[in-house]
Amino acid sequence: VNADSGAPTIFDKIINKEIPSSIVYEDEKVLAFRDISPQAPVHVLVIPKFRDGLTELGKVDARHGEILGQLLYAAKIVAEKEGISDGFRVVINSGASACQSVYHLHLHVLGGRQMNWPPG
Ligand code: 5GP
Numbered sequence: 001v002n003a004d005s006g007a008p009t010i011f012d013k014i015i016n017k018e019i020p021s022s023i024v025y026e027d028e029k030v031l032a033f034r035d036i037s038p039q040a041p042v043h044v045l046v047i048p049k050f051r052d053g054l055t056e057l058g059k060v061d062a063r064h065g066e067i068l069g070q071l072l073y074a075a076k077i078v079a080e081k082e083g084i085s086d087g088f089r090v091v092i093n094s095g096a097s098a099c100q101s102v103y104h105l106h107l108h109v110l111g112g113r114q115m116n117w118p119p120g
Pocket of ligand 1: 010021022033034035036037038045092093099100101102103
């Protein structure tokens with residue numbers, strides 16, 4: 001784990017198409033692709049294409065407001081495209097105690113099965 005040093009992550013290679021991924025949605029600012037280790041029938045990661053300091057949710061500031069909204073909106077588009085818009089979960093792990101492993105902000109969009117609460 002490269003902690004929150006701001007060093008490039010594997011997601012930069014995915015954005016630059018240097019390593020393959022299964023892309024579900026893409027626009028100018030946002031990329032959504034299938035998680036390599038899915039925890040549900042649908043498990044898609046939604047990320048900003050330009051990290052711009054967005055290592056983790058706990059480090060965002062006011063200038064990130066617009067892109068944060070765009071990421072959430074993209075999560076809804078992904079849910080629709082994947083046919084899970086009747087029930088899905090969006091998760092953001094921020095920091096070590098939340099098990100964040102890639103320090104490029106990302107939303108997990110999970111669905112296609114019954115989700116449990118509390119998540120544990
Ligand atoms: P985190 O634990 O940081 O919230 O989530 C990182 C996610 O990235 C994990 O669910 C992990 O499976 C996924 N992941 C890590 N490396 C790759 C990769 O190379 N390709 C894809 N598609 N997903 C990855």
